[in-house]
Amino acid sequence: MAELRYAEALHAALLGEMRRDPSVVVFGEDVGVYGGVFKVTRDMQAEFGPERVRDTPISEQVIAGMAVGASMMGLKPVAEIMYVDFLPLCLDQLLNQASVLPFVWGDQVTLPFVLRTQGGAGAGAGAQHSKSLEAMVAHIPGIKVVMPATPADAKGLLAAAIRDPNPVVFIEHKFLYNTRGPVPDGEHLVEIGKAAIARPGSDVTIVASSRMVLESLKAAEALAAEGISAEVVDIRTLRPLDTETIVGSVRRTHRCVVVNEGWRFGGYGAELAATIGELAFGWLDAPVARLGALDMPVPYSQPLELATIPDAARIAAAARDAVRAGHG
Amino acid sequence: MQNAPSLEMQAELYMKMQVVRLLEEAIGRLHKEGRTRGPIHRCDGQEAVGIGATAALEREDIVTSTHRGHAHYVGKGVDTGRLMAEIMGRATGTCRGRGGHMLVADREVGLLGGCGIVGGALPVAVGQALAFQVRRQPSVVLAFYGDGAAQIGACHEAMNAAALWKLPLVFLCEHNLYGLTVHARAQSSVADLASRAAGYGIPGEIVDGNDVLAVHAATARAVQRARRGEGPTLVEAKTYRLLGFSTSDVGGYQPAEEVAAWKPRDPIPNMAARLAAELGADRVAALDADAAAEVERAVAFALESPLPAIGELDAGEYVKGAA
Ligand SMILES: Cc1ncc(C[n+]2csc(CCOP(=O)(O)OP(=O)(O)O)c2C)c(N)n1
Ligand SMILES: [Mg+2]
Numbered sequence: 001m002a003e004l005r006y007a008e009a010l011h012a013a014l015l016g017e018m019r020r021d022p023s024v025v026v027f028g029e030d031v032g033v034y035g036g037v038f039k040v041t042r043d044m045q046a047e048f049g050p051e052r053v054r055d056t057p058i059s060e061q062v063i064a065g066m067a068v069g070a071s072m073m074g075l076k077p078v079a080e081i082m083y084v085d086f087l088p089l090c091l092d093q094l095l096n097q098a099s100v101l102p103f104v105w106g107d108q109v110t111l112p113f114v115l116r117t118q119g120g121a122g123a124g125a126g127a128q129h130s131k132s133l134e135a136m137v138a139h140i141p142g143i144k145v146v147m148p149a150t151p152a153d154a155k156g157l158l159a160a161a162i163r164d165p166n167p168v169v170f171i172e173h174k175f176l177y178n179t180r181g182p183v184p185d186g187e188h189l190v191e192i193g194k195a196a197i198a199r200p201g202s203d204v205t206i207v208a209s210s211r212m213v214l215e216s217l218k219a220a221e222a223l224a225a226e227g228i229s230a231e232v233v234d235i236r237t238l239r240p241l242d243t244e245t246i247v248g249s250v251r252r253t254h255r256c257v258v259v260n261e262g263w264r265f266g267g268y269g270a271e272l273a274a275t276i277g278e279l280a281f282g283w284l285d286a287p288v289a290r291l292g293a294l295d296m297p298v299p300y301s302q303p304l305e306l307a308t309i310p311d312a313a314r315i316a317a318a319a320r321d322a323v324r325a326g327h328g
Numbered sequence: 329m330q331n332a333p334s335l336e337m338q339a340e341l342y343m344k345m346q347v348v349r350l351l352e353e354a355i356g357r358l359h360k361e362g363r364t365r366g367p368i369h370r371c372d373g374q375e376a377v378g379i380g381a382t383a384a385l386e387r388e389d390i391v392t393s394t395h396r397g398h399a400h401y402v403g404k405g406v407d408t409g410r411l412m413a414e415i416m417g418r419a420t421g422t423c424r425g426r427g428g429h430m431l432v433a434d435r436e437v438g439l440l441g442g443c444g445i446v447g448g449a450l451p452v453a454v455g456q457a458l459a460f461q462v463r464r465q466p467s468v469v470l471a472f473y474g475d476g477a478a479q480i481g482a483c484h485e486a487m488n489a490a491a492l493w494k495l496p497l498v499f500l501c502e503h504n505l506y507g508l509t510v511h512a513r514a515q516s517s518v519a520d521l522a523s524r525a526a527g528y529g530i531p532g533e534i535v536d537g538n539d540v541l542a543v544h545a546a547t548a549r550a551v552q553r554a555r556r557g558e559g560p561t562l563v564e565a566k567t568y569r570l571l572g573f574s575t576s577d578v579g580g581y582q583p584a585e586e587v588a589a590w591k592p593r594d595p596i597p598n599m600a601a602r603l604a605a606e607l608g609a610d611r612v613a614a615l616d617a618d619a620a621a622e623v624e625r626a627v628a629f630a631l632e633s634p635l636p637a638i639g640e641l642d643a644g645e646y647v648k649g650a651a
Binding site: 061062067070074075096107 | 390421422423424428433434448451452457460462463481485488489492649650
């Protein structure tokens with residue numbers, strides 16, 4: 001077990017899979033010579049050559065379409081879209097090709113590719129480089145959507161995504177790349193479709209993903225000092241969703257806060273809240289609280305930017321309210 | 329002519345064009361009787377493009393198609409019965425009735441496949457060709473697209489990438505003068521789309537799309553070039569859609585004089601006359617009869633075939649196991 005940064009853990013997973021399986025290829029903007037703008041593919045072109053680690057033109061449709069076409073012909077592409085904000089440029093390939101072809105072509109093709117990207121606010125990157133658009137892809141059937149929160153999961157989920165026979169959209173967080181944590185050495189796989197209890201608790205369940213897991217853990221720490229025991233569920237895979245773990249937790253704690261960094265309206269939190277409402281209504285002592293980004297573009301100026309996304313204080317406040325409502 | 333096909337092969341090309349024509353006429357009749365579903369795009373008058381181009385391929389080569397793909401499908405060797413069954417939504421269709429006429433695929437014969445999103449298959453074709461190149465397979469991809477599709481961003485991205493990496497890919501533009509109802513002169517900055525090839529540093533060739541042998545020859549040159557590792561070629565086949573955009577087209581935008589001018593260029597009677605001069609009118613009549621019998625069998629097979637069982641929707645949205 002080594003202490004690695006999240007970006008290093010991703011790099012380790014990619015390296016392991018590329019060494020293990022010659023059909024794994026990496027392509028995207030700036031991933032080759034430079035090693036990726038977040039350095040996840042650092043030094044890989046030197047080891048595997050420009051054919052397996054390929055810089056592409058700034059052509060998002062071709063990057064995604066190439067993943068579709070190459071995967072149906074026997075390669076296992078790991079394509080990179082630099083910012084999730086650019087994903088709409090290739091959404092057609094996800095919606096109208098990747099989601100569609102395996103089913104409508106009567107199971108004649110599988111599309112074992114991974115589309116890596118990253119999102120999230122808080123870095124002063126402005127409205128076109130800070131969004132969280134996971135709800136948009138999680139809406140699409142036939143595609144898996146993964147968002148690791150820890151370095152260990154980053155490694156284990158990326159390796160699992162590369163070995164998965166389905167298209168996987170793998171969304172990293174720009175703020176997590178430098179976070180550190182213990183990561184198992186060698187081969188490490190984390191099952192896609194399984195949530196994790198990031199912190200056990202008994203009074204309220206906080207369901208979160210990606211960077212919001214870290215904020216939720218901070219909130220849980222603060223709540224503990226007030227005598228409130230919060231359980232934090234890191235959903236890890238947004239589609240297919242591990243409803244069992246989430247609902248199991250809510251049935252134990254009877255209160256729930258769902259946190260997502262994307263826009264609240266029509267967002268991923270709505271799916272979580274609805275699922276919990278359907279499957280745990282009788283166990284709830286308070287309405288499910290739903291935290292998300294303000295429904296507006298992400299502003300540039302720091303105080304404005306930070307005010308648009310959920311944080312530990314807001315999560316703790318929502319949990320406190322849920323617990324109080326539950327006692328009332 | 330370079331690579332001129334034998335007379336026997338010419339006879340086969342003719343028969344395949346006739347199969348496509350008769351199959352589409354049968355679809356037209358079924359549509360009138362209210363027995364088809366959704367809009368169906370026929371290629372009457374354009375059969376020479378799909379049939380001539382696909383004849384330049386090997387079975388292992390891949391074709392990506394469009395919303396107007398019947399000639400591509402038949403040319404690549406899809407069984408006409410299973411094709412017709414797919415168009416009629418039957419369980420025996422190539423995609424078990426899930427795709428319909430715009431989304432026909434048949435991996436066995438290298439059709440991957442139809443696409444109802446204009447230009448949407450071109451980036452996919454880049455990936456398929458990339459896989460051939462990376463895996464050192466000697467196969468090529470033939471990507472059909474329309475003059476309308478030539479105006480979409482995906483087309484530009486695909487051409488640049490394919491040219492950049494010298495991928496084994498042939499872009500075959502089926503220029504039928506219209507994108508849906510809008511004439512090319514109102515859609516395209518240039519009349520000859522082959523001229524755009526220069527912008528990507530690849531060869532562009534214009535060919536008479538109503539001459540099946542000319543289409544075959546031009547495509548064969550492009551395919552050989554691709555197989556030699558020299559990269560993509562843009563072949564622009566000039567042709568014309570004699571009927572409407574689809575079975576739901578109410579018309580009114582194709583001037584009568586324009587249709588009248590193209591009618592004598594219909595590739596099927598022209599090829600019939602050419603073949604009759606070489607092989608005799610009886611042989612052509614026999615080919616016509618064979619084509620009619622094949623289409624009759626295909627339609628009968630489709631109509632006798634069962635509809636899919638609802639239960640197959642329970643399979644779940646994902647493929648299981650390892651990649
Ligand atoms: C991205 C997209 N835009 C619009 C349409 C609607 N549409 C279907 S076919 C077509 C015309 C395409 O023209 P062309 O590529 O020349 O093909 P043709 O119909 O002439 O064979 C249009 C606009 C579509 N299916 N996909
Ligand atoms: Mg057209």
